[in-house]
Structure formats: C-alpha cells, structure tokens
Amino acid sequence: MDRITPRTLSGFMELLPAKQAKLEKMMRILRDTYSLYGFAALDTPVIEDAKILLAKGGGETEKQIYRFQKGDSDLALRFDLTVPLAKYVALHYNDLSFPFRRYQIGKVYRGERAQRGRFREFYQADIDIIGDGKLDIANEAEIPAIIYRVFRGFGLTRFQIRVNNRKILNGFYAMQGLSEKSGDIMRTVDKLDKIGPEKVLKILVEDCGLSAEQGEEILRFIAITGSNDQVLTALETYAGRNEVFDLGLEELKAVTRNLSAFGVPEENFAVDLTIARGLDYYTGTVYETTLLDHPEIGSVCSGGRYDNLAEFYTDKPLPGVGISIGLTRLFYVLDEQGLLNDNLSGAPCDALVLPMTPELRHSVALAEALRSAGVRTQLYSEQKKFKQKMSYADKLGVPYVVLLGEDEIAEGVCSVKNMVSGEQVKCTPAQAAEHILNGLKNSDGPLILEK
Amino acid sequence: MDRITPRTLSGFMELLPAKQAKLEKMMRILRDTYSLYGFAALDTPVIEDAKILLAKGGGETEKQIYRFQKGDSDLALRFDLTVPLAKYVALHYNDLSFPFRRYQIGKVYRGERAQRGRFREFYQADIDIIGDGKLDIANEAEIPAIIYRVFRGFGLTRFQIRVNNRKILNGFYAMQGLSEKSGDIMRTVDKLDKIGPEKVLKILVEDCGLSAEQGEEILRFIAITGSNDQVLTALETYAGRNEVFDLGLEELKAVTRNLSAFGVPEENFAVDLTIARGLDYYTGTVYETTLLDHPEIGSVCSGGRYDNLAEFYTDKPLPGVGISIGLTRLFYVLDEQGLLNDNLSGAPCDALVLPMTPELRHSVALAEALRSAGVRTQLYSEQKKFKQKMSYADKLGVPYVVLLGEDEIAEGVCSVKNMVSGEQVKCTPAQAAEHILNGLKNSDGPLILEK
Numbered sequence: 091m092d093r094i095t096p097r098t099l100s101g102f103m104e105l106l107p108a109k110q111a112k113l114e115k116m117m118r119i120l121r122d123t124y125s126l127y128g129f130a131a132l133d134t135p136v137i138e139d140a141k142i143l144l145a146k147g148g149g150e151t152e153k154q155i156y157r158f159q160k161g162d163s164d165l166a167l168r169f170d171l172t173v174p175l176a177k178y179v180a181l182h183y184n185d186l187s188f189p190f191r192r193y194q195i196g197k198v199y200r201g202e203r204a205q206r207g208r209f210r211e212f213y214q215a216d217i218d219i220i221g222d223g224k225l226d227i228a229n230e231a232e233i234p235a236i237i238y239r240v241f242r243g244f245g246l247t248r249f250q251i252r253v254n255n256r257k258i259l260n261g262f263y264a265m266q267g268l269s270e271k272s273g274d275i276m277r278t279v280d281k282l283d284k285i286g287p288e289k290v291l292k293i294l295v296e297d298c299g300l301s302a303e304q305g306e307e308i309l310r311f312i313a314i315t316g317s318n319d320q321v322l323t324a325l326e327t328y329a330g331r332n333e334v335f336d337l338g339l340e341e342l343k344a345v346t347r348n349l350s351a352f353g354v355p356e357e358n359f360a361v362d363l364t365i366a367r368g369l370d371y372y373t374g375t376v377y378e379t380t381l382l383d384h385p386e387i388g389s390v391c392s393g394g395r396y397d398n399l400a401e402f403y404t405d406k407p408l409p410g411v412g413i414s415i416g417l418t419r420l421f422y423v424l425d426e427q428g429l430l431n432d433n434l435s436g437a438p439c440d441a442l443v444l445p446m447t448p449e450l451r452h453s454v455a456l457a458e459a460l461r462s463a464g465v466r467t468q469l470y471s472e473q474k475k476f477k478q479k480m481s482y483a484d485k486l487g488v489p490y491v492v493l494l495g496e497d498e499i500a501e502g503v504c505s506v507k508n509m510v511s512g513e514q515v516k517c518t519p520a521q522a523a524e525h526i527l528n529g530l531k532n533s534d535g536p537l538i539l540e541k
Numbered sequence: 542m543d544r545i546t547p548r549t550l551s552g553f554m555e556l557l558p559a560k561q562a563k564l565e566k567m568m569r570i571l572r573d574t575y576s577l578y579g580f581a582a583l584d585t586p587v588i589e590d591a592k593i594l595l596a597k598g599g600g601e602t603e604k605q606i607y608r609f610q611k612g613d614s615d616l617a618l619r620f621d622l623t624v625p626l627a628k629y630v631a632l633h634y635n636d637l638s639f640p641f642r643r644y645q646i647g648k649v650y651r652g653e654r655a656q657r658g659r660f661r662e663f664y665q666a667d668i669d670i671i672g673d674g675k676l677d678i679a680n681e682a683e684i685p686a687i688i689y690r691v692f693r694g695f696g697l698t699r700f701q702i703r704v705n706n707r708k709i710l711n712g713f714y715a716m717q718g719l720s721e722k723s724g725d726i727m728r729t730v731d732k733l734d735k736i737g738p739e740k741v742l743k744i745l746v747e748d749c750g751l752s753a754e755q756g757e758e759i760l761r762f763i764a765i766t767g768s769n770d771q772v773l774t775a776l777e778t779y780a781g782r783n784e785v786f787d788l789g790l791e792e793l794k795a796v797t798r799n800l801s802a803f804g805v806p807e808e809n810f811a812v813d814l815t816i817a818r819g820l821d822y823y824t825g826t827v828y829e830t831t832l833l834d835h836p837e838i839g840s841v842c843s844g845g846r847y848d849n850l851a852e853f854y855t856d857k858p859l860p861g862v863g864i865s866i867g868l869t870r871l872f873y874v875l876d877e878q879g880l881l882n883d884n885l886s887g888a889p890c891d892a893l894v895l896p897m898t899p900e901l902r903h904s905v906a907l908a909e910a911l912r913s914a915g916v917r918t919q920l921y922s923e924q925k926k927f928k929q930k931m932s933y934a935d936k937l938g939v940p941y942v943v944l945l946g947e948d949e950i951a952e953g954v955c956s957v958k959n960m961v962s963g964e965q966v967k968c969t970p971a972q973a974a975e976h977i978l979n980g981l982k983n984s985d986g987p988l989i990l991e992k
Contacts, residue, residue, distance in 0.1 A: 094596045096632040096854040099588060099614070104629065106636050107581035107643065114582045126912045128890030128919025130558035131565045135662050136587060136648060137550060137607075145545045156588075156616075158609030160652050163550070165607075178555065181547040185557050187936040189923060191889060192558065197587060201611050211586050221923070228901055228922030235909070351905040353913075403547040438642060439579030450679055454802040458686070461577045462804075468579025471679030472640065472672070485638040 101202070101210035103418050108436025108487065113421050115434075115537050117195055119243040120215045120415070124193035127236050129217050132192040134174040136199075140166035143173055145402035154200040167199035171216045172399075172412070179220055180403035188222035189229065195417070207426070209418050218412030220399055225409045227344045230375040230395055233413055234345070234359055235352035237379055237391055240415070245431065245536025248382040249390075251354070252362040255342045255375050256394070259366060261335025262311060262328065266304055274298045276366035279312055283364070283385070287313075312363045318346045321361040338374070345375055373397045377413055383540070387423050391415045424538060431539040437487040439468040441506075441526055444479050446495035453494050456504055456519050460492070463523030467492075483509060489533065490526050552653070552661035554869050559887025559938065564872050566885075566988050568646055570694040571666045571866070575644035578687050580668050583643040585625040587650075591617035594624055596853035605651040618650040622667045623850075623863070630671055631854035639673035640680065646868070658877070660869050669863030671850055676860045678795045681826040681846055684864055685796070685810055686803035688830055688842050691866070696882065696987025699833040700841075702805070703813040706793045706826050707845070710817060712786020713762055713779065717755055725749045727817035730763055734815070734836070738764075763814045769797045772812040789825070796826055824848045828864055834991070838874050842866045875989060882990040888938040890919040892957075892977055895930050897946035904945050907955055907970050911943070914974030918943075934960060940984065941977050 098104045105113060121131070140157050143166045156167040168174050171194045179190065195215040202208055217236065219229045234251045241249050263272040278293045287309050294305040314324045325339055342361065349359055367376045374395035381387055393413030400408050424430055441460055445453035450471060457469040468488075470479055483491050493505040498516070506522045507514040508529060517525060549555045556564060572582070591608050594617045607618040619625050622645045630641065646666040653659055668687065670680045685702045692700050714723040729744045738760050745756040765775045776790055793812065800810055818827045825846035832838055844864030851859050875881055892911055896904035901922060908920040919939075921930055934942050944956040949967070957973045958965040959980060968976060 093855065094593055094853055096593065096628045096851075097590065098586060098628070098632065099590060099616070102586040102588065104585055106633060107583065110582050110584060113584070125889070125917050126915075128893075128917055130889035131561050132558065133561060133564070134555055135550060135553040137553065137650070137662060139548065139550060142545060142547065156609070156611055158607070160607055165550070177547045177549070181549065182557060187933055191919065199588070211588060224923070226922045226924060228920070232905075232920065232922075239912075348902055348905045351902045351909070353909050400547075402545055404544065438576070438581035442579075451799055451802045454683075454799045458802065458804050461690075464577075466576050466579055468642065469679070469683065471677045471683075472675070473677060482638055 099210070101204040101208065103209055103211070103422070107438060109425070109430075111436040111438070112430055112434065112537060113417075116244065116417065116421060117213075117215075119537070120195055120240060120417070121193070123236065123240045123243055124215075124217055126239070127191070127217075127232070129191045129193040132175070132178065132194045133196065134168070134171075134178055134194065136167055136197065137165050138168055138174060138177070140164040142177055142403075143168060146173070154202055156199045156201055168196075169200050170198050171196060171214050171414070172218075175216075175218060175220075176400035176408075177403055179408060180400040180406070183404065183406060188220060189225060190220045191217070192220075193217045207419065207422055209422070212416060212418035215415040215417045216412060218399075218410050220408050220410040223407050223409075225411065227341050228348075230341070230411050231345045231348055232352065233375075233377060233393070233411060234349065234354050237377070237413065238352075238354045238358055240391075241379070245538035246381070246540065247358075248540055249358060250380055250382055251359050251391075252365050252378045252380065252389075253342070253345060253359070253375060254362055254365040255338040255345075256366065256372050257334050257338025257374055258325065258342060258363070259338075261332040261338055264334060265328070265332050266307060268300070268304065271298055271300070273370070275300075275308065279308065279364060280366050282312065314363055318349075318356065318359070318361055321363070322346065341374055367392060367394055371396050375411065384423070384427060390420050390423075429538050429540065431535050431537055433533070433539075434535055434537065435487055435489050435533070437489065439466045439486070439488060440530055441465050441467045441490040441492050441522075442483045442486070442488045443467060443469045443492045443494065444476075444483075445469070445471065446476075446493060447499065452499045456492065456494055456522075459519040460523050460526070463520070463527070465523050465526050489530065492522060550661070552655040552659065554660055554663070554873070558889060560876070560881075562887040562889070563881055563885065563988060564868075567695065567868065567872060568664075568666075570988070571646055571691060571868070572644070574687065574691045574694055575666075575668055577690070578642070578668075578683070580642045580644040583626070583629065583645045584647065585619070585622075585629055585645070587618055587648065588616050589619055589625060589628070591615040593628055593854075594619060597624070605653055607650050607652055619647075620651050621649050622647060622665050622865070623669075626667075626669055626671075627851035627859075628854055630859060631851040631857070634855065634857060639671060640676060641671045642668070643671075644668045658870065658873055660873070663867060663869035666866040666868045667863060669850075669861050671859050671861040674858055674860075676862065678792050679799075681792070681862050682796045682799055683803065684826075684828060684844070684862060685800065685805050688828070688864065689803075689805045689809055691842075692830070696989035697832070697991065698809075699991055700809060701831055701833055702810050702842075703816050703829045703831065703840075704793070704796060704810070704826060705813055705816040706789040706796075707817065707823055708785050708789025708825055709776065709793060709814070710789075712783040712789055715785060716779070716783045717758060719751070719755065722749055722751070724821070726751075726759065730759065730815060731817050733763065765814055769800075769807065769810070769812055772814070773797065792825055818843060818845055822847050826862065835874070835878060841871050841874075880989050880991065882986050882988055884984070884990075885986055885988065886938055886940050886984070888940065890917045890937070890939055891981055892916050892918045892941040892943050892973075893934045893937070893939045894918060894920045894943045894945065895927075895934075896920070896922065897927075897944060898950065903950045907943065907945055907973075910970040911974050911977070914971070914978070916974050916977050940981065943973060 291305045294300045372394035376394035378389035379391035395411045397409045399410045443457045457467045460467040491507045503516045742756045745751045823845035827845035829840035830842035846862045848860045850861045894908045908918045911918040942958045954967045
C-alpha cells in the first residue's frame with residue numbers, strides 16, 4: 091500500500107495529551123470564570139458567508155482570510171469572534187435580552203505567514219456586554235474584575251491590567267488643535283515601549299508634522315504615571331477645557347472608583363495614558379493586560395468600549411464593551427517561558443487499576459466503584475508482565491495505581507499505591523476512593539507557577 | 542451606509558443562549574464521563590492537508606468535503622474525528638503510551654445537501670482506545686459501560702445498547718458458502734428494520750443471487766432474539782463449524798460476561814444479530830444505541846472494533862475500538878421531540894443583583910461576595926425603572942433576584958427573591974449565597990425528561 095507521511099500543517103497547534111490536559115484546564119477556568127459573571131455561552135459557526143465576514147472590508151483581514159467556494163456559495167472561515175457576534179446580535183436582536191452578555195471560546199483562522207509563536211488556527215476567549223442603544227459605564231468598571239479573576243484563576247499574581255480612555259486622548263489632542271492628526275499620533279505613541287520617547291518625538295515632528303512644543307507636550311502628558319489617585323489628580327489639571335476630555339475623565343474615574351469593591355488590588359491595576367489600542371473601533375475605555383515579568387510578550391488580554399457593534403448589519407445602535415484573550419498564543423508563551431506547573435499531573439486518569447488475576451470481574455467492579463465516587467479511573471486489561479504495567483503507569487504519570495490480586499479479592503480490599511511517594515495502603519474500594527481524592531486535593535496546584 | 546442583511550448559512554446550527562446552555566451541559570456531561578474512564582482530551586486542527594484527509598480516497602466523502610487552496614496548499618476541513626486521530630497516532634506514535642485512550646469533542650464538516658435535521662457543521666463526540674499491535678477484548682467490554690453512563694448522565698433511561706460481532710456474521714456466511722457475498726448480504730440485512738423480512742428476502746434472492754433456502758437460513762439466523770443468555774445459547778448451536786464464527790462468539794461472550802460488574806442493567810443492553818454497521822472498517826464487536834421510544838431516529842451512538850486505525854500513514858498495526866456520538870444531530874432530535882427538560886434554567890446566571898441606589902459600591906461588593914461563594918451572578922447596572930429591571934430578570938429566566946436598597950445597606954443585609962415561588966427573604970450576603978445554592982440544588986434536574 092502507498093503510505094502518506096502523516097503531518098500537521100505548520101501554524102496549527104496540536105498538543106500531546108499531557109500538555110492538552112493543561113490547555114483544557116485553562117479553558118475550564120475561563121468558562122467557569124466567565125459564567126460566574128453571568129455571561130452566556132455562545133457558539134457560532136466557523137464558516138460564514140464571506141460577504142458577511144468581510145462586510146467591513148479591506149485591509150490585512152481580507153488578505154489573511156481563508157475564503158473558498160462550495161457549490162455556488164462564497165464562504166470564509168471566521169478570523170475573529172467579534173464579527174460573528176455582530177452578525178448574531180443583529181440577526182437575533184428580537185430574541186435577545188439587553189444588556190446581552192456572552193462569552194465564546196472558539197477557534198479562529200488567519201492565513202498569516204507561518205513563524206514561531208504565530209498561529210493560523212488559534213483559540214480566542216472573548217466576553218462582550220452589548221447594550222440596546224445605551225450601556226452604563228458600570229459595565230466597563232466590571233471588566234478589570236473579570237480579567238483579575240481569570241488570571242488569578244490561572245495562578246498568576248504578577249500581572250497588571252492597564253486602562254485608559256480614548257475620550258481622554260481625543261479630548262487632549264483636540265485641546266492641542268491636533269484632532270485631525272490624533273490617529274497618527276496615537277499609532278506613534280503606541281510604539282513608546284518599543285522605541286523610546288526620543289524616537290517617538292522624532293516621528294511626531296518629522297512624520298506627523300507637529301511642532302517640537304506640541305511633541306513635547308504630548309510626551310509630558312503620556313508620561314503621567316503613579317498611583318490611580320496621582321494620575322487622576324494630574325489629569326484634573328487639564329479639566330474644563332474640552333468636553334470630550336472631561337467626559338473621558340469622568341468615565342475613567344467611574345472605572346477606577348469601585349475597584350476595591352470589585353476585589354481588584356491596586357497593584358494589579360494601573361491607569362496608563364500610553365494605551366490607545368490600534369483599532370479605530372474603540373471609543374471609550376481601553377484595556378491591556380501585561381505579565382510584569384514578561385513585558386516582551388505584550389498584552390495578553392485586550393479590549394475596550396465601542397459604540398457600534400453591528401453597524402454593517404443593522405441600523406440599531408449597539409454599544410458594547412469586550413475583551414479577548416488570545417488563548418493559543420498565551421498558552422504557547424507560558425509554555426515557552428516554562429511557567430506551566432510541572433508538578434500538576436497531566437495524566438488522563440487519577441487511578442490505574444491493575445488486575446493481578448486472569449478473571450476481570452472484581453477489577454471491573456472496583457474500577458466502577460472508584461468512578462462512581464468521582465475518581466477518574468482506567469482499567470488496565472492488557473495481558474502484560476507486572477513490570478510493563480507499572481512502566482505504563484509511569485509513562486502516563488498516573489498518580490495512583492490500584493492493585494487487585496487473589497489475596498485482596500479474598501479479603502475484600504485493594505492495594506493503593508501512591509506513585510510519587512511510593513507509599514502503599516490496603517483498604518476497601520470506598521476507602522481507596524476517599525484516599526485518592528484526598529491525595530489529589532493536596533497535590534492539586536495552580537496551572538501556572540511563577541518563578 | 543450600505544448594510545448587509547445578517548444571516549447564518551443553512552445547515553449550520555446557531556442556538557439562542559438558553560438552548561446553547563443545554564448543549565453546553567450535554568458537552569460537560571460528555572467530557573466528565575469520558576474523563577471518568579481515563580480518556581485524554583485531544584484537540585486536532587479543523588484544517589488538514591487535503592492529501593492526508595483523503596488518503597483513503599473515493600466515495601461520498603470526497604464529494605462532501607470542504608476543500609480549498611490557500612497559497613500553494615491544498616487544504617480541507619475534517620469530515621470526521623477518526624481520520625485526524627489516525628494521523629495523530631501515526632505522527633506522534635513515539636510520544637504516546639499504548640493503549641492510548643482519547644476523547645475528542647469537535648466540529649466536523651460535510652457539504653451535504655441541506656435538509657431539515659441535516660447539518661454541514663456538526664459536533665462529534667468520540668472516544669477511541671488504540672493498542673500497539675494488540676488490544677485486549679476487555680476494552681471492547683468496557684464500551685457499553687461508558688455509553689450507559691453517558692446516556693444516564695443525560696437523564697435517559699429508555700435506551701438500548703445493541704451489540705453484535707462482525708466475526709459471527711462473517712463466520713456464519715462462510716458456513717453457508719456465502720463469504721464473497723457477505724458485504725452485499727449485510728447491507729441488505731441492515732435494512733431489515735426499514736423494509737421488513739419479506740423484502741429483505743426478495744433482495745437477497747433476486748439481487749444478491751442467493752437460493753431461497755440460503756435467504757431463509759439467514760433470516761432465521763438474524764431472527765434469533767431474547768435475553769443475552771438465550772441469544773448466546775442459540776448461537777452455540779452453530780459453534781464448531783467455522784473458526785472465525787467461534788472466535789466471534791468467544792468475543793461476544795467476553796463483552797457480555799462482565800456487564801453487571803460494569804453496572805449495565807440487562808434492559809439497557811441487547812445482543813442484536815442484525816447489526817452490521819455499514820463500514821467495512823469494523824472487524825469485531827459493533828455497537829449501536831437506540832432510544833426505545835424513538836426508533837425512527839436510528840442509532841445515536843455507534844462504533845466498533847477495527848484492526849488497523851492508521852494503515853494509510855504507518856505500517857504499524859494499530860487495532861482499536863471506538864464510538865461516536867453525533868452530538869449536534871442528537872441535540873437537534875431531542876429538542877424536536879420535546880425531550881429537553883423545560884424546567885431546567887437556561888439563564889446565564891443564578892442571581893441578578895439589582896441595585897436600588899445610585900451608588901453601586903455595595904451592590905458591587907455583594908455581587909463579588911456571591912461569586913466568591915460560587916453563585917453565577919450578574920450585576921444589573923443600567924439606569925432603568927424597577928419594573929423594567931424585573932422584566933429583564935423574567936426574560937432571562939434568572940432563578941433569583943437579589944435586591945439592595947438603602948434599608949438593606951443600613952442593616953447589612955440583602956433581599957433574595959425566588960423568581961419561581963415568589964418567596965422573598967432578607968439575609969446577609971453569606972446567607973444569601975447559601976440560600977441560593979441550596980435552592981439551585983433542589984431545582985436542578987436531568988437535561989432530558991422522558992415523557
């Protein structure tokens with residue numbers, strides 16, 4: 091037979107089981123946390139009418155999209171979860187209750203040039219809150235609490251949620267008479283971390299056509315740092331000169347005001363005037379999240395407030411706020427940085443039952459008893475030597491092996507061996523389940539271990 | 542602005558939130574049950590090299606597949622989860638431990654003619670156990686236990702797992718000197734439920750070229766029914782005349798022997814000699830699962846034993862056994878039949894906190910306290926009239942509303958209203974969480990309610 095060499099396409103993540111178990115755990119934390127804040131799970135098709143996905147049209151998106159014909163249909167794979175959400179809300183508008191809060195964790199597709207750490211198929215994990223005509227600022231204030239709980243759920247403590255407001259930036263540029271150039275200026279300022287203030291000033295003056303004074307004024311403005319109170323106090327000195335600025339400042343205060351009631355510690359949060367987010371889409375609060383010990387990774391959770399989710403599909407104004415986690419990339423980076431907790435078992439089961447008799451009836455009943463008590467149990471039924479069976483358990487990284495021989499069957503017990511400590515106890519199946527579940531509780535740790 | 546009418550492609554399931562919540566629950570039951578039996582979660586790409594997906598080639602598959610070019614690459618969307626598993630095991634052979642047990646719940650794509658209840662994008666929920674060269678029959682015996690636990694987990698009791706063995710059929714046909722016609726015969730016999738024995742006999746004689754005696758012998762054979770013991774006893778009368786038959790009978794006995802130890806009641810299981818499964822792929826035990834009150838749906842969980850998972854990618858013999866649930870179709874059918882439990886809340890949250898004061902700090906803290914106790918909580922922060930807020934809670938189907946006004950704040954309590962009974966209690970946030978969680982426990986029911 092002519093065989094085909096198996097391969098997985100480059101840019102597509104395919105994990106071995108132990109690593110997949112950790113990604114699954116990350117997804118479970120995301121689902122549970124998003125649910126805890128009352129977001130409804132949503133699942134939209136991976137394939138959509140190309141005309142609908144490209145309603146906004148143009149740019150990089152169009153080049154990267156996977157688009158193809160099937161019969162008469164012009165189809166495309168979704169490249170994010172926001173456009174399908176816009177379609178969904180416009181399409182099902184009459185059946186939804188607003189504010190509509192949804193989360194979606196799903197694969198999206200971008201035919202980017204393949205390179206290390208870049209994926210063509212990757213998970214995004216998004217939440218959005220959509221209002222019908224209006225959406226209270228309090229929703230924007232809640233977002234940092236959700237980000238905080240997600241990242242703490244992963245086991246991280248060394249992260250910072252950075253917040254700014256586009257109205258503050260737009261208002262400030264308007265004060266300087268630079269409204270028309272604000273897009274160029276924000277894109278330049280966005281590079282501050284990468285190229286430093288001097289080069290930013292150079293670009294502002296030479297490429298954007300600002301005067302040196304204007305450029306320096308902007309650098310002074312975005313250099314405002316300190317505690318939330320310090321930044322807000324400094325911003326007050328600009329108040330009363332531009333309505334948009336004042337509105338942005340009010341919104342920023344509303345977002346920071348209840349942080350402690352939301353349980354977000356001051357050290358995990360910062361007002362950061364350099365954040366603008368590339369997209370023109372955002373109109374108010376914007377968010378980025380960075381790992382303090384890995385600034386080179388950039389933002390791992392970003393988003394913001396927008397005024398019109400679905401303007402390409404409906405004339406209904408649908409303002410919203412949302413964030414997105416690039417899950418596949420985040421997982422890849424955490425793994426690369428060695429931050430995934432190696433002590434956490436990636437084994438597919440908690441206990442491996444090893445029958446020591448040819449007749450399996452008792453081992454089957456034992457395995458079922460453990461399962462009914464909640465122990466993830468595999469019954470090993472291959473005809474192999476004891477040493478090979480133990481070696482299988484070792485390779486899988488199974489935390490407990492449960493042995494059942496003639497003696498145990500006669501006594502109505504089984505032998506439970508802790509594969510880490512080597513400790514072995516004889517007990518009834520019910521006690522074995524309790525023993526294993528207790529042991530697992532003690533050895534369960536966070537998904538991510540900071541060094 | 543030119544607007545595009547939003548639509549979702551036909552043949553693609555897109556659910557409203559309350560229904561999606563039920564599908565999510567079904568997926569959670571599947572994940573949990575598969576995990577309980579020690580299956581590792583796996584996630585392979587939706588897009589693969591077309592050459593790899595079509596290694597087997599030919600037939601309906603090739604016509605239905607979504608295939609397209611991107612750059613120089615000839616790509617295709619997976620049409621099942623078995624071919625990607627074969628690729629995965631062949632590719633990662635050296636990194637896997639055998640028996641390798643994996644589950645995968647993922648979307649697959651088939652460009653079938655769109656019709657009611659047929660989907661072009663649908664979830665499959667598969668498990669497979671793959672051996673390296675050999676795989677003990679005990680693995681096949683475990684499969685009915687897993688199917689049983691899954692369907693009981695859904696809330697079903699009126700279902701039957703039907704089992705047969707291809708070796709019994711092949712051996713029987715060999716006894717009749719009909720080995721070469723066994724494929725045609727099995728395909729004909731497979732129609733028994735639909736067209737009845739007379740028409741089957743007619744086709745066997747007229748189209749397959751059997752004598753009337755041969756046809757009647759086959760009908761007599763597949764008419765063997767009764768309890769497991771009765772069927773096995775009847776089969777014994779054919780024993781000793783063909784090695785393949787005898788081997789199949791031994792395997793069937795092994796599969797049925799430990800059923801009670803596996804916890805599968807006799808009424809949910811039947812040996813059924815009419816089951817052959819269309820695919821040539823299966824070589825031993827085959828499974829189908831039917832809903833007793835809805836035979837018209839056909840099998841909702843099928844699979845079997847195969848000898849060579851990955852023959853197109855590797856010369857390593859990789860025997861296995863697996864089953865697949867067509868989740869999207871099953872969900873669609875359960876919904877159509879009105880079997881989804883309407884009493885089960887599809888609300889995205891358990892509690893909706895309604896602040897009755899302009900200042901939100903206390904409501905925020907209350908919502909966070911409920912969340913920390915495990916109550917899925919939405920803070921309603923829109924500036925609306927009380928009646929509109931309650932109407933939002935009603936529309937979402939939220940089981941509890943938690944009110945917080947000046948009086949409650951002063952007393953350090955909140956008012957919890959059960960939206961079903963109308964009962965309202967005043968208590969501390971900690972008591973509120975307990976009250977809600979207890980209430981939810983009592984109102985939680987099975988996903989499926991049989992009529």
